[in-house]
Amino acid sequence: MKYWAILGVGVALLGMPSALGGTSTLKDAPKALVDEAWQIIYRSYLDRSFNRLDWQAIRQELLSQPYGDREAAYRVIQQALVRLNDPYTRFLPPQAYRQLLLQTQGQQVDVGLTLVESGELFRIQAIQAGSVAAKANLKVGDEILAINGRGSDRLTLERANLALRGPAGSKLRLLVRREGKPQPFSVELTRAGEIPRTVNFQVLNHPRVGYIRLSGFNSRSQQEMQAAIQILQREKVQGFILDLRHNPGGLLEAGIEISRQWLDSGVIVRIQQNQREETIRARQRALSQLPLVVLVNQASASASEILAAALQDQGRATVVGTPTFGKVRVQAVHELGDGSALVVTVARYLTPKGRDIAAGGITPDVLVTVDPSSDLELRLNPNLVARPTDPMVAKALELLSTKISNARHVQ
Numbered sequence: 001m002k003y004w005a006i007l008g009v010g011v012a013l014l015g016m017p018s019a020l021g022g023t024s025t026l027k028d029a030p031k032a033l034v035d036e037a038w039q040i041i042y043r044s045y046l047d048r049s050f051n052r053l054d055w056q057a058i059r060q061e062l063l064s065q066p067y068g069d070r071e072a073a074y075r076v077i078q079q080a081l082v083r084l085n086d087p088y089t090r091f092l093p094p095q096a097y098r099q100l101l102l103q104t105q106g107q108q109v110d111v112g113l114t115l116v117e118s119g120e121l122f123r124i125q126a127i128q129a130g131s132v133a134a135k136a137n138l139k140v141g142d143e144i145l146a147i148n149g150r151g152s153d154r155l156t157l158e159r160a161n162l163a164l165r166g167p168a169g170s171k172l173r174l175l176v177r178r179e180g181k182p183q184p185f186s187v188e189l190t191r192a193g194e195i196p197r198t199v200n201f202q203v204l205n206h207p208r209v210g211y212i213r214l215s216g217f218n219s220r221s222q223q224e225m226q227a228a229i230q231i232l233q234r235e236k237v238q239g240f241i242l243d244l245r246h247n248p249g250g251l252l253e254a255g256i257e258i259s260r261q262w263l264d265s266g267v268i269v270r271i272q273q274n275q276r277e278e279t280i281r282a283r284q285r286a287l288s289q290l291p292l293v294v295l296v297n298q299a300s301a302s303a304s305e306i307l308a309a310a311l312q313d314q315g316r317a318t319v320v321g322t323p324t325f326g327k328v329r330v331q332a333v334h335e336l337g338d339g340s341a342l343v344v345t346v347a348r349y350l351t352p353k354g355r356d357i358a359a360g361g362i363t364p365d366v367l368v369t370v371d372p373s374s375d376l377e378l379r380l381n382p383n384l385v386a387r388p389t390d391p392m393v394a395k396a397l398e399l400l401s402t403k404i405s406n407a408r409h410v411q
Contacts, residue, residue, distance in 0.1 A: 122143070217258070218254065244295060330345070369391065
C-alpha cells in the first residue's frame with residue numbers, strides 16, 4: 001500500500017469489488033457505488049467502533065434507499081461519512097480526485113490515445129502523432145481489454161479516458177487484443193511530462209552554509225534532495241539549513257527516503273494501524289554528517305512534520321521556528337469504480353520517541369517569532385529561497401556558526 005501525507009492525506013490507489021454481486025459493472029449501478037464506499041470504510045477505517053456507530057445497520061439503511069443517478073449516490077456517501085465525525089475521511093467526486101492527484105503527483109498527462117466504445121470494450125480510434133502511444137506497439141483498431149488491470153467491461157468511456165491520464169513518469173498498462181493475433185498482449189507506456197520542482201537551494205556565507213528549501217514531497221523530491229546535498233557539499237559548505245516552512249506534505253515515501261539521506265541509523269517513523277505497528281528505519285546511507293538546522297512553522301504539516309520529528313528525536317538536527325500544524329494521520333485514498341475516491345483515515349504516525357504528532361505538532365528546540373513579510377513571501381512562492389535577513393534563517397546561521405566552531409575545536 002502506498003501512503004501519501006499531504007495535510008494528512010495518505011494515498012493508496014485501491015479498487016474494491018462490489019458486494020452486490022460478482023464483477024457487475026458500476027456503469028449503471030449507483031447503489032453498487034454506495035456499497036463499495038461502505039465496504040472500504042468497514043475494512044480499513046482506523047476507529048473500529050466507527051465513532052460508536054452501528055456500521056452494519058448503516059449499510060442496511062443505505063442499501064434500502066433508491067438511487068436515481070451517481071449524484072444521488074455521492075450525496076448519500078458524503079452524508080454517511082459526516083457521521084464518523086472525522087474531517088479527514090471524506091468523499092472526492094471525480095473532478096476533486098483528479099485535483100488531488102495533480103496536487104500530489106504533479107502534472108496529469110495522457111499518452112495520445114482516443115478510445116471509442118466497442119460493445120463492452122474499447123477500441124483505439126486514433127493515435128496522436130509523436131505521442132507516447134505512437135511509439136508503442138499499438139494500432140488504430142486495437143481493442144483494449146483492460147487498463148491498469150481493471151477490465152474494460154467495468155469502466156465507462158469517461159472513466160477509461162481518465163485512467164489513460166496520470167502523473168508524468170508513471171506507468172500505464174494496457175491489455176490489448178488485435179485482429180489476426182491469437183492471444184491478447186500487454187503494452188506498458190510511461191507517461192511523459194513535467195513534475196513540479198520541490199527542492200531549491202543556494203550557498204549562504206558567514207558561515208558557509210547550504211540552504212535547501214523543500215516545498216513538498218512528490219516523486220522527484222528524493223532525487224532533487226540528493227542532488228542538492230551533493231552539489232552543496234562540492235561547494236564546501238560547513239553545514240545545512242533545511243527549510244520546511246509552508247510544506248504541506250505529499251508523498252510519504254519521499255519523506256522517508258529524504259529522512260534516510262540525513263540519518264545513518266535509527267527509527268524514522270512508527271505507523272500504528274489498529275493493533276499492528278510498523279517501524280520504518282534508516283539504512284546506513286546518510287549523504288552528509290554536517291551540522292543541520294531545520295526550519296518549521298505553523299504550515300509545516302504531515303510528511304514535513306514526520307521528517308522534522310525524525311531528525312529532532314534522533315538528535316540529528318536542531319529544529320527552529322514555531323510549532324507545526326499537528327495533522328499527521330495516515331489516510332489511504334481508495335479509487336472507486338467510477339473515478340471518484342474515498343480518503344480514509346487508516347492509521348496514525350508516531351515519532352521515533354513515540355510522540356503522536358497529531359496531538360499538537362512538533363515543538364521546535366528554538367522558538368523564533370514569525371516575520372510577517374518573510375512568511376508571506378514564502379507562502380506565495382514555493383520556489384523562493386529565503387534571505388539571510390529572515391529571522392529564522394538568521395537564527396539558524398547563528399546556531400550553525402556555533403556548531404561549526406565547536407566542531408573545529410574538537411578536531
